[in-house]
Amino acid sequence: MVSKKKLQEYEERIKQALAILGQVSEDTTTPRNIRRTAKEAMDILQSTQYTLAVRASNAISVIDEILQDPNMPPYTRVRLWNVMSLLEGIKD
Numbered sequence: 832m833v834s835k836k837k838l839q840e841y842e843e844r845i846k847q848a849l850a851i852l853g854q855v856s857e858d859t860t861t862p863r864n865i866r867r868t869a870k871e872a873m874d875i876l877q878s879t880q881y882t883l884a885v886r887a888s889n890a891i892s893v894i895d896e897i898l899q900d901p902n903m904p905p906y907t908r909v910r911l912w913n914v915m916s917l918l919e920g921i922k923d
Contacts, residue, residue, distance in 0.1 A: 833883075833923065841883045841921045845876050848914045849892070852876075855871040857870040861907050872914070891913075 833841070855861060856869040872890040881889070894911050897903070903911075 844917045848917045884923040887918040
């Protein structure tokens, strides 16, 4: 079982990740497929169907797939890496 303190930390990380993904999904200079993936990752993180760790892991795999896209602006790639590093620390 995750301690209450850890749970708060994880929720905070998810909030930060959602904020960054929100920026990416609304950035019109970013290709549409990448914005769509950012939105999909947000939906995964906001779903209450799974534990925080499972949602984080699912969001990471969705983001990881799109990181190889050659059309991705470098600053967007850096934002997505930041999201992944926030989410990677979340464990059950």
